[in-house]
Amino acid sequence: MVIMFKGGGSMNTVKWLGVILLVAGGLGLAYGSFTYTKDTHEAKVGPIELSVKESETVNIPVWAGVLAMVAGVALLITRK
Numbered sequence: 001m002v003i004m005f006k007g008g009g010s011m012n013t014v015k016w017l018g019v020i021l022l023v024a025g026g027l028g029l030a031y032g033s034f035t036y037t038k039d040t041h042e043a044k045v046g047p048i049e050l051s052v053k054e055s056e057t058v059n060i061p062v063w064a065g066v067l068a069m070v071a072g073v074a075l076l077i078t079r080k
Helices: 013-031 062-077
Strands: 033-045 048-059
Touching: 013 062
Parallel strands: none
Antiparallel strands: 033 048
16 A cells, blocks of 8 residues: 655555554553443343443553554654
C-alpha cells in the first residue's frame, strides 16, 4: 500500500504502521485501561426475558505503551 501526497512523496505501509503504533502507545499511556460490556446469560421464561451483562476492564501495562511508542518511532526513522 502506497499513498501519494501532492508533493510527489509517498508513505509506505511501514511508515503507517509506525504512526499507528505511536498513536496506540500514546493512547495506552494516557488512558491506562478500557472497559467493555458483554452479554453472559440470557433466559426466556414465558413473557419474561432475563439477561445479564458483565463489565470487563482490560488494564494496559505502562511498558506495553512505551514499547509500542518506541517501535513506532523506530519504524518512522528507518529508511526504506
